[in-house]
Amino acid sequence: xIKYPILAIDYGDKHFGVAYSDFNxxxxxxxxxxxxxxxxxxTDVITEILETCxxxxxxxxxxxxxxxxxxxxxxxxxxxxxxVSKLEEKxxxxxxxxxxxxxxxxxxxxxxxxxxxxxxxRKKIDSIAATVFLQEFLNSKQNKIYGEEEEPNx
Numbered sequence: 001x002i003k004y005p006i007l008a009i010d011y012g013d014k015h016f017g018v019a020y021s022d023f024n025x026x027x028x029x030x031x032x033x034x035x036x037x038x039x040x041x042x043t044d045v046i047t048e049i050l051e052t053c054x055x056x057x058x059x060x061x062x063x064x065x066x067x068x069x070x071x072x073x074x075x076x077x078x079x080x081x082x083x084v085s086k087l088e089e090k091x092x093x094x095x096x097x098x099x100x101x102x103x104x105x106x107x108x109x110x111x112x113x114x115x116x117x118x119x120x121x122r123k124k125i126d127s128i129a130a131t132v133f134l135q136e137f138l139n140s141k142q143n144k145i146y147g148e149e150e151e152p153n154x
Contacts, residue, residue, distance in 0.1 A: 002025070002096065003059035004021055004022070004024060004025035004047075005020055005025070005056055005058055005059060005060075006020065006022045006025065006058065006059070006061070006062050006063065006134060007019075007020050007023060007052060007056065007060075007061050008020070008061075008062040008130045008134035009061065009063045009064065009130060010062065010064045010126055010129045010133065011064060011079070011080045011083055013079070014036050014043060015126045016033060016049070017032070017033055017125075017126030017130035017131075018031040018049070019131040019134045020048060020058065021134060021138055026124065026142070027135075028130065028132075028134035028138060029082070029132045030127035030131045031130075033126045033127050034048050034052075034115065036056065041106070042083065042086060043049040046086060046087055046090055047090075050090060053091070055057060058093060059094075060095075061091075061093050061095045061096070061109045061116070062133075063083070063084055063095060063096070063098070064080075064129075065080060065096060065097045065098065065099055066100060067099060067101040075109070077115050078118070080097075082106050083134050093134050098133060099133075111134060114151065
């Protein structure tokens with residue numbers, strides 16, 4: 001069973017897009033990107049992720065997985081599972097993976113439609129991508145609760 005709030009992570013070799021949900025699991029919001037640099041390795045990134053989990057009282061971690069259209073995506077999936085295993089070693093928070101296919105493209109489209117340059121907004125794209133796939137995940141959970149045809153009582 002998924003518990004809220006959720007922290008979503010859009011894995012990248014250098015940048016990790018991060019977003020979180022509200023306590024009711026209805027709305028996703030972006031957080032600043034967490035980056036690997038010369039002075040910050042994967043262990044440092046995991047430490048920052050866990051600090052963020054403490055700050056936002058996270059109950060579930062959601063890690064995005066790409067669909068395997070190309071061999072490079074299979075390699076990315078292997079890196080993601082390595083990251084997840086390292087994260088699992090450091091926390092008792094349940095970690096769930098979820099299809100994040102096209103979330104980066106959707107994030108790029110959102111930025112360009114608002115007149116922003118995607119080249120200058122790489123970190124924004126990562127945060128928005130995490131927010132997009134988290135919101136899709138939250139919406140899928142709500143659809144299961146209310147049924148595809150029914151409208152929730154608001």
